[in-house]
Amino acid sequence: MNCLEHDSKSCWDVYSSAEDLAAMDELANRYVSFLTECKTERETIAYVRERLLKAGFVESVDHAFTADACFKSFKGKTIFIARKGKRPLSEGFRLLGAHADTPRLDLKQRPIYEDCNVSQAKTHYYGGIRKHQWMARPLALHGVVAKTDGSVVDIVIGEKPEDPVFTIPDLLPHLASKQMDLKLSEAFEGEKLNIIMGHAPAPEEIEAKKTGAKTCVKNRVLTLLNERYGIHETDLYSAEIQAVPAGPARFVGLDGSMIGGFGHDDRLCVFSGFEALLTAEQPEHTQIVLFWDKEEIGSEGSTGARSKFFEYCLQDLIDAWEPKARLSRVLDASKAVSADVNAALDPDYQDVHEKMNACLLGHGPTFNKFTGHRGKVGASDADFGYVAWIRGVMDKAGVPWQMAELGKVDLGGGGTVAKFLAVYGMDIIDFGPPVLSMHSPFELCSKADLYASVKAYKAFLES
Structure with missing residues (x-):
């Protein structure tokens, strides 16, 4: 390929060492167990809460964040997690948001x-x-x-x-x-x-x-x-x-290279983002991870991304960690990722995609600069400078990535939580692994994409 051209890299090529393949298998086995056990948003948040407590995170009581690693859950269906960074909150945070509900x-x-x-x-x-x-x-x-x-x-x-x-x-x-x-x-x-x-x-x-x-x-x-x-x-x-x-998630294919199960959208990103948080080093910027409910029906209600839960938690965090900081300044200085899956190019239905702007299974997590449908209606369109910045973060970490739209212009479309965070002025982009059979009772993902997504989210949270 001409060095001036771009082509996405296969995760199987990037992570071909025996060490990487063993780590990939270990992660995939844990994800299969997670997907089998957590089939509702309540079960997912309960799993996250239990692991946070074991990892030493302190649960907020009476709206007070008293530790450097803390969290607050709400109605058993959404959760706010924060880890203090070396820099003050007024210099912004790194936020990863995903949703725990599924069709x-x-x-x-x-x-x-x-x-x-x-x-x-x-x-x-x-x-x-x-x-x-x-x-x-x-x-x-x-x-x-x-x-x-x-x-x-x-x-x-x-x-x-x-x-x-x-x-x-x-x-x-x-x-x-x-x-x-x-x-x-x-x-x-x-x-x-x-x-x-x-x-x-x-x-x-x-x-x-x-x-x-x-x-x-x-x-x-x-x-x-x-x-x-x-x-x-x-x-x-x-x-x-x-x-x-009913029944467990399973490895798919004679080589066991794919994972089939219910709820990849979006528990694949919940699991990947949570693993990244728990394994990340002490950050420069405060790390915030949010798992919401109700994304599949428009992020409505008190537990969806349209609610004030995130805003209230952030204000409590500012009161505890930097009382003189202004909420608007903190939000404006922050960078975020809407961790949500994308539709992989289906070999049997390639005609619904525009192939130059479609993502391939096994080529890593996918940036989606904008969502929406038919003329970008309802879209969150990421700032071009932010796209360049986060590309640089991935390249520096050696993480394979790709960029895609969700189907052809007059056919495709969808929405995520990104637009509900973009209203605060923070930079945000959709970024998640490709999935086949999305929204079906048995979705498919690549275990190589799972492995790459954890590394991608870790690189972002540590940036």
Whole structure:
């Protein structure tokens, strides 16, 4: 290649030593365990909190940050982590933000019913899913139930080998001729994504059914939930229960070079960013890592990036570490990365990408200068000088990187948390590893990209 031209580098070439390959495998094994255990945002934040405490970080109490390495979680769904740098906060911080939520199916508040001798649970899908991908596959239920006595019950069913699983039945091809003539967006209805919960009535209710009772199977399902968790149907009104793919994340391919599982978007970046934070040296600038909820539905609510949680935590940090600093000055002096995955060039669907501006699996984390859709609507467009600066950081660290857009101009588009931080004036860019089958129940990433992403985020946090 002409030395004046640019071409991205393969992570497999850059990290080809025996030492790097062994470290890559060790990291990938830990990520597979993380992805298997953490299928909801609550489980993810609980994992992060536990590891922070073991690493010596101090949890904030009454809005006070009393240590040089500290954190504050909020409603079990978002978390703010900070490590003091050598320089004062007024000279800015390095912030890495990612989101812990992922597209899935949520149980409705009154979900359980019975029809055709089958009990089912009604759902409302969360985020951008392709509905047909969630049918005729094993599902597990994860969530929490709050009772009026103040207690909270954790629910996980479908992950242990001895557990039953759940599923959404699909229409057999023999009877689907009309459905197959419809557009894909019309063929599968959200109101028909109903999960099979049970089929057999309780033995004592078989006689009741003979006398005309209509909900014996539903009652059996409620009885089993009560026996296992001590809950009643009315408790489901104050529950957050998600249907997620059952079973562990797995290595994919004869060479085990890829990782398949539910939730790479965006737990791949949560894991990579968190690993980078825990292994980074004492920084020049304060390091802040934020994991949010609700990104997949527009970063709404009190736990999303649109909320004031980050701003409130930062003000508390300033009060503790540099009381005379102004919030606006600290924000203006800071640099940030929106750690979010990008769509890898799919070998079977290359036509939806503009290949000169698409990312390849195995070529490292991907910069996305702007997001948005069709004319950059809703975009956060990174400053060109900042792009040059962060390119230099990666090159100095020897980390392979690439730059891409999310699909062709009139086809692609998406949004991240970047624009909600850009409003403060800080420099920010989207930066994360490529993924195949994004937003599906079984996404794919390269373990080489995982390894490179940890090194990239570490280089940024230490910059």
